[in-house]
Amino acid sequence: MNERDRFDLIYDMGEMMLENGAEIKRVESVVRHAAAALDLKEFDDFIMINGIFLTARCNDHIVEARARAVPIATISLGRIDAINTLSRELSEHEITPEAAQRRLYYIKRRSYTSLRLQFIAYALGSASFCYVFGGTFWDSCGAFVLGLILAAYSLLVVPHLHMSQIASITTESMVVTAAACLFVQGLPLLRLNSLIVGGIMCLVPGVAIVNAIRYIFSADYTSGTAQMINAVVTSLCISLGVGLTLSFYHLIT
Numbered sequence: 001m002n003e004r005d006r007f008d009l010i011y012d013m014g015e016m017m018l019e020n021g022a023e024i025k026r027v028e029s030v031v032r033h034a035a036a037a038l039d040l041k042e043f044d045d046f047i048m049i050n051g052i053f054l055t056a057r058c059n060d061h062i063v064e065a066r067a068r069a070v071p072i073a074t075i076s077l078g079r080i081d082a083i084n085t086l087s088r089e090l091s092e093h094e095i096t097p098e099a100a101q102r103r104l105y106y107i108k109r110r111s112y113t114s115l116r117l118q119f120i121a122y123a124l125g126s127a128s129f130c131y132v133f134g135g136t137f138w139d140s141c142g143a144f145v146l147g148l149i150l151a152a153y154s155l156l157v158v159p160h161l162h163m164s165q166i167a168s169i170t171t172e173s174m175v176v177t178a179a180a181c182l183f184v185q186g187l188p189l190l191r192l193n194s195l196i197v198g199g200i201m202c203l204v205p206g207v208a209i210v211n212a213i214r215y216i217f218s219a220d221y222t223s224g225t226a227q228m229i230n231a232v233v234t235s236l237c238i239s240l241g242v243g244l245t246l247s248f249y250h251l252i253t
Contacts, residue, residue, distance in 0.1 A: 001097040003058045006038040009101050011054050011066045014045070016108060017083050018052055021075030023211065024223055027052070030087040037090040038097060049215070049223035072230050075207060078112030115155065122151035122202050130198025135191065142183050142190050143198030149179050150202060166237050169203060173241030176200055181249045196242060203238050205231040 001009075014031040022030075027047050031054065035043040042057040053067040086103055089095045095103070126147030127140040135143065153175050158168045176199035184192045208231040215224030 001101070003040065003056075004064060005101075006097055007040060007054070007056050007058075007064045007066075009097060009104065010034045010038065010040070010043075011052070012104060013083055013087065014047065014052050014054065015068060015070060016104070017080055018047065018049075018070045019073055020079045021073060021207075022080045022083075024049065024215065024220060025218070026080070026084070030084060033091045034087045037093065048220075049226045072208075072227070076112055079107060079110075082107045082110075082112075118155060119148060119151045122154075123147035125202050126150070126198045128198075129201035130194050133194065133197050135194035135198060138187075138189055139191055139194040140198065142180070142187070142195050145183075146176055146179055146195060146199035147202065150176050150199060166233065169234055169237035170241040172203055173200055173238045174245045176203075177242045177245035178249075181245070185253075200238055200242065203234070205234045208234070 010031050013034060014027050017027045017030060024047050028045055031045050031047075032043070035056065040056040041059075042055075044055050046053040050072055051067070051069050053065070055063055055065045057063050083104070086095070086100055086107070090097075090100055123144045124147070127144040130143035131137075131140045150172060154168075154172055158172070161168075163171070177196055180192055180195035180199055183195060184190050208227055212224050212227035212231060215221075215227060218224075
């Protein structure tokens, strides 16, 4: 494998980690260790939350450079861990660059979370948060069903609608709120506030807010600001969806 192919391998590793929600420090560590293991000269990196820029100098004195905008996406810890392990194996010379390239292709194609497990996570998360925020046992049961409804809409319907993130988050919160209103109409013992709080907690960008604060405290103000704006916009979309649905519900009832 020549220098340009090795450079492309490192770039693909960094880009894939960023696409799957890895922290910037983790991405920097992975690409730098991989570049040192693959003997790339004058390697340098500039990574933000939504973009990656790498440079290196080849033996023919030509500078290789790659830059690409990476949209802020959800976190896939399984894929991040797999790429981190691959970088460590490269650093310890336990794997050849050619084998690493084949492994990276496999990591990109592999699914690390089954659809069934995601449905269970949505349902249990909604039920648990509903109970934590003061809901009764029956409220938690209703929130459990709301989590299943949200998972079905988010995982099975939204990917086929090709909507923007703002539209998808807004409609997801509207679906949860509308289902909660129907539950309350059919079962008056359920409390609407508890159902909605439990149902929308799976949409709240808690990890994004924590990462934004960490970036700001690390003096990475560009990435911290971008992550915080993304979290604030997501929260506003959730509020908009819930507010519109509740307004319509109170209007017709």
